[in-house]
Amino acid sequence: MDFHRHLLFPSQVVSLPLDNFYLVQTGINAYAYTLKENDPQGQHFTNRGGWHSTFEHTEDFVPYEKYVQGAIQKAVGLYGFNSETQIELANMWFIINSPGTFNVSHLHPSSNLSGVLYCKVPRNSGNIVFENDRVFSEANLLTNLLPEMQAETKMTHSFSITPKSGMILLFPSHLRHEVQENTSDEDRVVLSFNLNVR
């Protein structure tokens, strides 16, 4: 008898290193810091101690807009949508997490896909940790699995990804996540965004 293990209904999280990110890295980071200088208080959402921009962008972002849109398109291209699918950028914001800051667990309501373009990621500046949305209903099934089974199937309570500068990450907006504390001695800079999929 053939044995099959059907891993049903997975959540698709795509990460892609952008090989040409070095071309825009300095400029994008400088832009993020300009926004922060002009609005030092920033916005308060999931950021604890870190700085969160508004969803508005100034003319200084224009030179990077095309690059960012292209990067998002590349990541979306890996998702496997059919050719009729329409993807629309809903909003986009910067987060600067200085040492000791983090983002509490949250999800992104009102959009379908969310993502992060990692602009500056020092070592140990905080993983993004996704939470299994069946962590309650399947608690006993998950807890009792062998470690090797958990590793193979990703049937775990959570899954942690260590980002790198120049990486773009895409995930379903309903997937709860947190950003761990930045335990490095440098800032961590990201550009986050939401997409609508129709």
Ligand SMILES: [Fe+2]
């Ligand atoms: Fe988020």
